[in-house]
Each structure stands twice: as C-alpha cells, then as structure tokens.
Amino acid sequence: MDSSNIPTLQSSNLQNSPKRILITGGSGFFGSILKEELLKLGYTCVSIDLQQDTYQHKHFTSIQGDIRDINLLDNVFGKYKFDAVFHCAALLAHVKKDLKNLWTSNVDGTKNIADMCCKYGINKIVFISSNCLWAKNFDMPVKETEIPEPVEIYGKSKLEGEKILMSYKNKDLKTVIFRSPTIMDEGRLGLLGILFEFIDENRKLWMVGDGNNKYQFVYAKDLVAACIKALDYNKSDIFNIGSDNVKTFNEVYRYVIDKVNSKSKLVHLPKWFMILGMKICYMLGISPLGPYQYKMIAENFVFDTNHIKKELGFIPTKTNEEMLLVAYEYFHKNKKEIHSRTAVSAHKSVAKMGIIRIIKFFS
Secondary structure, X not given: OOHHHOOOOOOOOOOOOOXXXXXXXXXXXXXXXXXXXXXXXXXXXXXXXXXXXXXXXXXXXXXXXXXXXXXHHHHHHHHHOOOEEEEOOOOOHHHOOOHHHHHHHHHHHHHHHHHHHXXXXXXXXXXXXXXHHOOOOOOOOXXXXXXXXXXXXXXXXXXXXXXXXXXXXXXXXXXXXXEEOEEEOOOOOEHHHHHHHHHHOOXXXXXXXXXOOEEOEEEHHXXXXXXXXXXXOOOOXXXXXXXXXXXXXXXXXXXXXXXXXXXXXXXXXXXXXXXXXXXXXXXXXXXXXXXXXXXXXXXXXXXXOHHHXXXXXXXXXXXXXXXXXXXXXXXXXXXXXXXXXXXXXXXXXXXXXXXXXXXXXXX
C-alpha cells in the first residue's frame, strides 16, 4: 500500500478533545478500523458489540452485549463516563433472517444510545448512516438536501435512526451524521468477497448492463479521519462522504484485473434481463442480492461532498479503484483463513453465493 495515500489522523487538541470513547459495533469491519486508529492517537475506547471482540490493547475494553439492553447500557455509561459516542452498530438485511431484530436493533438501539447520552451528559454522538437511504439512479451528485426514499428495511432503519438522533438537537446532544457509501479497506468482504473470488479464479465477471454506471465508495481511514474531525464540530449536522473522481464499474474492475494479472473478462448482459432474474431469485430466497443491490447494481449513485469539505476540511485520499485493489489484495493473501472464519460480522466474511454458485460454474 502506498503510504503517501494514507490520511494523517490527528486529534486536533488532545487536551480539549474527548478522550474516552464508546464505539457501538467495535468488532465490525469499520468499528475495528476506527478503534485501532483512535487507540493509536491516545484515546481510551470501549466497544459494545453482539460479537465477541478478542482485540487486545491496554486502553481498550470489549463488552459483548446488545444495545437494546437498557440495563447493560446504564451500567456501561455509568461506569466509564464517556466523552463521545461513535454509533457504528447495525444489523444488515441480507445476513439476518429476523427482520424484526434488524429494526429493533438499528432503531430502538439508536434511541437507547441517545437516551443514555442525555442521561449521562454526553453531548457528542457520531452516527454512521448509509447511502441506502435511496435506491434509484441519479444523473447528478446527490446533495444532503435530497429527500431520502429507502426501498428496503435496512435503509428505512437508518433513516429512522437519523430522525431519532436529530430530534435530540434541543437537548444539548450534538449529532454528526455521516451518510456513507460502501466502506472499503483491507478486510472488506461480504458481497465483494464473491467478486474477489471470481477475479482470483480468473472467471468471467457478469456485468448488469453496459458497466458504464458509477457507484461511489469511501476509504475506511478517510471515514475515520472525518469521525475524528467531527469531535470538534460544535453543532448537529448531516454530511455526505465519499471518494473523488469516481470512475465507471468497467474502469474500476479493469484496473484491479490488470494490476493483479487476472485473466478475468467483463461480460455485459442486458440490464432488464439480469434485474428480472435477480428479483425472482431474491423472492425465491436463493440469492444474496436484496432489493437495494438489484436496484442499484446498474445505476449511478455518487454523493456531492462539497458540504463536508467546506465544514470539516474533509479530503479523500483514495479513489474507488485503489480501494478495491487494496481489498482484493487482502482477500488474495488471506483467502484460506477467510473461508475458515466463524462468528464474525457480515463484512468480515464472504457472503453465501446461493444461485451465484451456478453462475460461477459457467464462468
């Protein structure tokens, strides 16, 4: 990895900046990266996560638990006296059959965290939201003023979480919301793990439509840098975040294929045919691609990031193709260990292929 492209993370004023941080979802893909970077800067971090976290550091405490558990939260908030909360925990629709649990965790859990912040006098919460608030094509970069229109439960739960947190503005709780596209870095897997397996095995990549659509990512360490900047931001606000100079899927995939000397080829199939097939497979329960994925896989979606650049001085350091290469190289190097993983978050394991396994056979 080119070290010149890694953002320099700074705690702008260590004496005045919050020092004891709660991270919800600290064993997840982004939560893990966030806690490690915060610890490097001298913060003390506590994580609450459904998954057990074996990470070891003298200034890190892992608590396996559920943010829907009021008694647990009360004990944790009362004991540690946090200065700020990074709320990253979320259940995902494509890995959780019980959608009621998804809603209560993402929505009721968010309200619980906000209530505890108010009860214990914590005036800063940073919430990782999503671009899943929309599921349609945009010909222009999407601004923060665009009215959300989520089409599936995950996006709806994130929107409800935003509304809950912003309703606390008059209670001395400053909320910074980052609407994030797909977060990329070493270790990002999930549905992308299937793509990486195809590239690694020199198989054809079946493209929905002509592949000339653009879909933005964000580098995990860039999002971390924005989170740290948000600690010193003295008001509630919503920010779009993402990479610059977003290229088409054709260009991004070819960049990775060429860099790793894969023999994979891009094969383009009619958009209408592929999307109809994905819808049917989803309804039959044999595809990992849900409504958001099959609606957006051939559409354009890029955030306008002028607001965050102006207010927080945000500067992205990696392009989509550079991020995807980093993530693929990690997969290639660690694939044996990756396929043996159990009891990890959805983005730290390769998604189950379902019917895609048949497509792989013919690739």
